[in-house]
Amino acid sequence: MSYASAAATDAPAPGRGELNSAFVVATTPTGYSPGRMACMSGYDAIADLYDPWSRSVVEDVAFYTEEAACAGPPLLELGVGTGRIAVPIAAAGISVIGVDSSAGMLRVCRERAGLAGVSERLDLRLGDLRDPPVSERLSLVICPFRSYLHLSDDADRLRALRAARRLLVPGGRLIFDVFAPGEDDIEATHGRWLEREPGIFERADWDTCSRTLTLSVRGATGETTMSLAWISQTEWRDVLERAGFTIDACYGWFDRRPYDGREDMVWIASKH
Ligand SMILES: C[S@@+](CC[C@H](N)C(=O)[O-])C[C@H]1O[C@@H](n2cnc3c(N)ncnc32)[C@H](O)[C@@H]1O
Numbered sequence: 001m002s003y004a005s006a007a008a009t010d011a012p013a014p015g016r017g018e019l020n021s022a023f024v025v026a027t028t029p030t031g032y033s034p035g036r037m038a039c040m041s042g043y044d045a046i047a048d049l050y051d052p053w054s055r056s057v058v059e060d061v062a063f064y065t066e067e068a069a070c071a072g073p074p075l076l077e078l079g080v081g082t083g084r085i086a087v088p089i090a091a092a093g094i095s096v097i098g099v100d101s102s103a104g105m106l107r108v109c110r111e112r113a114g115l116a117g118v119s120e121r122l123d124l125r126l127g128d129l130r131d132p133p134v135s136e137r138l139s140l141v142i143c144p145f146r147s148y149l150h151l152s153d154d155a156d157r158l159r160a161l162r163a164a165r166r167l168l169v170p171g172g173r174l175i176f177d178v179f180a181p182g183e184d185d186i187e188a189t190h191g192r193w194l195e196r197e198p199g200i201f202e203r204a205d206w207d208t209c210s211r212t213l214t215l216s217v218r219g220a221t222g223e224t225t226m227s228l229a230w231i232s233q234t235e236w237r238d239v240l241e242r243a244g245f246t247i248d249a250c251y252g253w254f255d256r257r258p259y260d261g262r263e264d265m266v267w268i269a270s271k272h
Pocket of ligand 1: 041043078079080081082083084085099100101102105127128129130143144145146147150
């Protein structure tokens with residue numbers, strides 16, 4: 001994906017929306033304790049803004065729905081958010097367990113599931129993706145839309161990946177997407193307020209030394225500032241292998257084109 005407006009390339013320019021919204025950033029909840037999750041996520045403040053903000057992000061829905069259809073139910077979505085992915089999967093007849101640390105995002109997800117008539121196929125749980133409140137064993141765990149970028153360092157990444165692996169049956173798969181920004185994206189967006197959708201503004205402040213992005217979002221119904229951390233493809237590969245995964249694929253987009261060094265990575269890893 002590109003944070004800048006569509007780049008001119010031979011291939012159709014993958015773009016998770018025109019500007020930045022695709023890389024929604026969540027803060028690692030501070031002072032997390034399982035019993036006291038309320039109001040501890042940066043997403044709570046923008047729960048009602050999230051769907052209008054990410055309105056144009058649709059390119060991954062068919063990909064995750066296809067993967068879900070190949071796996072046996074139920075599947076687990078970590079960082080389920082407002083159900084942008086989980087609700088279409090449930091609408092395809094597949095039961096989903098959804099974990100999220102934001103009570104506000106889960107509230108919106110419940111409303112969305114109700115409107116879509118799929119509430120009975122969505123099991124929503126408040127919790128941390130590094131220690132998900134899940135005892136079931138699953139053949140598929142997904143973590144779409146860069147939610148793993150909330151993890152600030154390798155210790156956190158390892159913890160989250162090991163937790164996901166523990167929940168998988170032998171042969172089960174973890175599928176997630178992340179990004180590492182290109183210089184052009186950084187240049188095009190750094191330190192500027194951009195109108196992502198009508199009345200919804202975002203600002204990206206990139207720190208290329210620490211490889212962290214501070215993302216601010218504001219609109220009529222809420223505002224927040226969050227941070228995320230990125231690492232390279234090689235580093236993701238390394239941390240996945242350290243967590244015990246076998247890597248099946250690293251795509252560069254949801255059409256399964258090979259990763260070629262651009263921003264987006266779509267990982268498929270399995271437990272053997
Ligand atoms: C970018 S949104 C993705 C939401 C949804 N998967 C989608 O595709 O639209 C990231 C989600 O991860 C959640 N999140 C962030 N950190 C988390 C954590 N440590 N544990 C569980 N959920 C977390 C946020 O609350 C938010 O709903």
